[in-house]
Amino acid sequence: MRPLERVEARDKVTGAARYAIEYPVEGAAHVVAVAATIGRGEIESVAAAEVLAMPGVLAVLSCENAPKLNSVDDAELEVFQSRTVSYRGQLVAAVVAETLETAREAAARLRIGYRAEQHDVHLRDGQSGFRADVDQGDPEAALAEAAVSIDETYTTPAEHNNPMEPHATLAEWNEDGLTVHDSNQGSTTVRDTLAKVFDLDPAKVRVISPHVGGGFGSKGTPRPTAVLAAMAAREVKRPVKLAFTRQQMFSMTGYRTPTIQRVRLGADADGRLSAIVHEVIEQNSTVREFTEKTAGPSRIMYRAPHRRMAHRLVQLDVPATSWMRGPGETPGMWGLESAMDELAVTMGIDPIELRIRNEPETSPEDGLPWSSRNLVACLREGAERFGWTGRRAGREGRTLTGMGVASATYPVNREPNTATARAEPDGRFTVRIAAADIGTGARTALTLIAAEALKADPGRVTVEIGNSDLPKASLAGGSTGTASWGTAVHNACEALLAELDAPIPPEGVEVTVDTKEELESQEKYARHAFGAHFVEVRVDIDTGEVRVPRMLGVFAAGRIINPTTARSQLIGGMTMGLGMALMEESTMDLEFGDYLNHDLAQYHVPVCADVRDLEAIWLDEKDPHLNPMGSKGIGEIGIVGAAAAVANAVHHATGVRVRDLPITPSRLLPSL
Amino acid sequence: MRPFTYERARSADEALALHDGDTHYLGGGTNLVDLMRLGVERPARLVDVTRLPYDRIEEHGGGLLIGAAVRNSDLAADRTVRERYPVLAEAVLAGASGQIRNQATVGGNLLQRTRCSYFQNVTKPCNKRDPGSGCPAREGEHHNLAILGHTPHCVATHPSDMAVALAVLDASVRVRGGSGERGVRLDEFYRLPGDDPSRDTTLDPGDLVTGIQVPPLGMASRYRKVRERASFAFALVSVAAALDVADGKVLDCRVALGGVAHRPWRARRAEEMLRGAPATEESYLRAARAEMEAAQPLRDNGFKVPLATNLIVRTLSELAPSKPGDGS
Known part of the structure; x- marks a missing residue:
């Protein structure tokens, strides 16, 4: 197919494209959410009368007066149905007012009485109870007998999605039912959920979302904004607009759990893997169970007869974890691909050659044939284009230079x-x-x-x-x-x-x-996209600053439907990978129990100056076992593995192995 | 946010007259308005001072007088500033983003508040925002807070890049107050937290900053900032330095650090050690280490000590080959 410019590009550039709460509606009131200020406990009182006396305040909603809602399988949507506070920053009340400013001021003044309990928000190693997902052979024995083994722990911090458009809903009730303009990743799901929550015929609910300013997973499940806006509009009998603030997006809309990953690899003298063990500790809120399948990619990446992949969820008084930019694969390939690099370095084998030696004929997970698997071709193509062969760590004045590689993968589902x-x-x-x-x-x-x-x-x-x-x-x-x-x-x-x-x-x-x-009725195949990231880094010896002057991603993702937008998605994913590698980090406030980062000045994502020569290309992969288009998804594979490629390049340049992301000057400088 | 009135002053006298206790002067608003949205600042009145006649950069006593209403972008782009005070132009360009620099004023830049997480969150204690409530940063998150001059009451850092350059330039701030106009040396303008971190400066309520006086420099100068991404981030540590070398000896030297203290930190001890010393890396390192002896890093910001040390050495080393006043 011939490349096509984004069909709504003109609307977006000229501002004609409207986002959820931008729709002009006559007489809309404004809703502002109120967040819990304790880490765990009960709501004892809500001093609604004080703010209801303020001119322009129309309503205060909380557990004291909220209408009964039907339960759905996400307790985050049970808005104001309980007095329990499960984490600091939880949605506990809302103010509806004539203007946004009045609503904000009233929300700030609303006094809520709590009975606080001691919270625990600290994810740490120490508890037992892994739930094994995969157990094949005898990995412990294989590790004990291995000629060479790696046993290291890699961590990732909590990471917040931070789409540019906040979670937002404009809700309006009329004789036909409920209409919401909502920012989400699927209007059918939001409709069905709202219908259930409010006990309506789905035909009476209309969800309009033609343009969405990013989601990165955090709008994949319906969020409390939709429920709260609908509730508030019904309460004040007027249309209402609600957008979470950037500050609220660090507690109310989901994020990636921090991960603690112990990765063990055993190999023979030629670097052929005999065992892969990937054990992951993650946190969960007390309100909603969610497993980040971090060890997932280790099921299929490399051949090894003895394998164990396991997760342990530690329930803490933390905000609810959820989908975030390649859940599972993204943190998991950080651990696995860092360990593969360590094995290559230990054995003196080129990291690309090590991966090629461990290429599986069929899927190690279930023995199914691959619908197509072109990891090796991605690695070879990238090595050729990037100038990998004969790579040397270098020094220019006070700057160290090096190169790193890592594989990428993402499952193909429909x-x-x-x-x-x-x-x-x-x-x-x-x-x-x-x-x-x-x-x-x-x-x-x-x-x-x-x-x-x-x-x-x-x-x-x-x-x-x-x-x-x-x-x-x-x-x-x-x-x-x-x-x-x-x-x-x-x-x-x-x-x-x-x-x-x-x-x-x-x-x-x-x-x-x-x-x-x-x-x-589709045939049984192991369907996955693959890729390889190549990264060059420059590390300042005096400051520990890491810059990436050059990055190349090579992907095998079936047929690419539209090269123009595909390239944007892939380099966007790689840019997120740069952020994960070098700067993205949400810091838990152990004393108060919430994430300290509250805006994009405190939660760093890459800016233009961080993104230099960054390119994504793809192989011409023909796979007849996918779908009528022959395509694999490309939304997430761009981020997967990118952080490991950066860290592997940092090791090549400096000899320092950073196992805790992100690689900031504070982590790197003391080792230089 | 709290309802407030907005008024635009037509003269400095009018601005002073409009100021009652519950007032803030408004420059570009790039920090103040954010803090109002967060509820950290809750003024009843804003007096816009951007239209006052302080929007020029003028020759003054061999140096420059920079009006308080000059936009950061205009300051950084000014030819005279770039030629004679590269440290100042570099510092301004190292701050924020192009859009923010277009909006922000010089006076507002001087008076911006710390970006400490606790200060910006009204649901948590902070002695700077709410005196006597405590300082959770000391035991909490402080990886980018102070290593020098902090007290049990406050470990905040001052966020301005421009102010670090001004410290090294021996600038003074022109202030209009109830008793007329006065100059305040930058050293006396900013405070250490002591037991009253609520005050960032020595200004009295109602004082209006009208400009900054920068004396002639006559030395090569530069600014180097280390941050967690390539642009648009506050300093972990920054260094402003000016150096005059002749015959392999340091004739004069000034060094100031950003991101390490409640105010721009003038490294006087290092400067004294360097005057008359050989212009070598060894001298710079000895001086930087001596300066850092005063450091009291917290649990998670010890990396700033070697970072500041390295940065002083590196910046002075890079300045040394230049001839004084060549503007490079």
Whole structure:
């Protein structure tokens, strides 16, 4: 397919694209959320009367007056249904007022009485009770007998998603039910959840989300904003607007758990792995169980007869963990790919050669054949382009230089979807599906997929997404979007084309498809995307500053639908990997029990000056076992492995192995 | 936020007259407005002083007089500043982002508040924000807080880059108060926290900063800032330095540190040791170490001691080959 510029680019650049609470609504009131200021305990009182007396305050909502809601499987959505405080920063009350300023002031003044209990927010090693996910062979014996072994612990800090657009909802009730303009990664899911929470027929709920300013997983599940806004709008009988503040996004909207990963590798004298053990300690809130499957990628990356992958969840009085930028694979490949580099260094084997020697014929997890696996080709292509061969650690004045490599992987999954394709007599086509474009380019990719199936110019195709009235669709998450929605769009368009043998009648021709059966009957293959990151670093000896002048990602992700937006996604992922490697870190306040970072001045992500010569390319991978487009997801693989490649380059340059992210001057300088 | 009135002063006298106890002067608002949103600052009145006639950079007694309403971007771009005081232009450009520098004023830059997490969170104690409530940073998160001059009451750092350069330039702040206009040397303008960290400066309530007087320098100078990303981050440690070397000897030398104390930290001890000493790395290292003997790092910010030491040595070494006043 020929590259296509983002179809809504002009709307976004000119400001015509509206985000959730930007919709102009007559008479909208404003909601401001109030966060708990204790780490654990009970709400004893809410002094609502004091702020209700302020001019312009319309309502105070809390556990003292909230309407009863139905439970769903996420207790975070049980807004104000209990007096229990499970973590500091939890949503415990809200103020509705005529203006945003009044609502904020009233929220600041609202006094809530608590009975506080001692909180525990400190994730540490020491408790027993791993839950093994994979146990093959006898890894302990294999490690004991190995010619060479690595046994190291790698950690990642808590990391917050921080999309530019905060979690936000505009809610309005009328005779037709509930309408919300909401910032999310899937309008169908938000509709179904709100219908259940408020005991409504899903047909009475309409979720409108044509443009979403990023989510990175944190908008993948419906968030409390949607429930709270709907509750408040019903209470004051007016439309309301609610956006979490940047400060609230560090407690109310999810984040990645910190991880403590012990990785053990055993190898023979040639570097062939006999054992891989990846044991992970993570935290969980007391309100919502969520497992970051950090050891997941170790199931499939390398061949080894003896294997153990295990997770232990430590329940703490912390905010609820959730999806964040490649959950599982992203932290897990930091641990595994750092350990692989350590093994290569210990054995004096080139890190690329070590990986090639451990390439599995079939999936080590279940013995299934690969639908396609081109990790080795990515490593070789990248080595050639990056100038890997003969790499030497160098020194220029007070600067040390070096290069590092790490592998990347991400599973390829599809979810069932429905889509409608419609032809008009004037030669135009419209495709409808409740997909979400969270900045990824999904709308554009689906336009290309439809145009190809229709054998039409993309300019004749309009794709409508981001609205729960459209045919129901799965989430933008887990790198499944384009493959899942695309299958439905492709099938609908193909079926439509088959019906267009006669002139199109004035009322048009329309076809709707459901991909459920096709997905259930797909052949059994191990389906994964692979990639390799190459990084050059410059380390200042005097300050410990690490800069990345050059970074290359090579990916094998099936057929790339739209090179223009695909490149943006991949280099975006790699940039997030740079952030994870060098700066992203949320710091727990052990005394008070919340994350200290409260804004983007305290939670650093890369700025333009950090991103220099950064390039993503892909192999021409043909895989007939995926979907009608032959594509694998690319939303997350760009970040996976990137942090390890940076750390491996830092080791190459300095001889210092940093095992705790991020690699800041405070961590690196003392070892230089 | 608390309701407030906004007024734009047309003269310094009017600004002073409009100021009652519950007032803040408003410059670019890049820090004050954030703090108002957070509830850290809750003034009843804002008096906008950006239209006062202090928006020029003028020759003054062989040096410069920089108006308090000059925008940071204009200061950094000024040809005279870049030629004669590269340390000042470099320091301003090392701060914030282009957009913020376009908005921020020189006076506001001087008076910005610490970025300590506890100070910015009204649900937690902080002696600077709420005197007597305590300082959780001391035992809590302080990896980017003070190593010098702190007290049990406060371990905050001053965030300005520009002020560190001004410290090394021996600048003084022009202040209009109830009793007329006066000059306050930068050393006397900023305070250490002592037992009253609520006050960052020695200004009296209602005092209006009208400008900064920078005397002639006559030495090569530069600014080097270390931060956790390549741009748009506060300093872990920064160094402003000026050096005059002849015949292999240090004739004169000034060094100030940022990111290490409640105010820009003038390294007087190092300066004294260096005057007359050979202009060598050994001298610089000896002097830097002597300066850092006063450091009292906290649990998690000990890395700032070697960082500051290295940065002093490196910056002076890089200055040494230059000829005085060549502006490089």
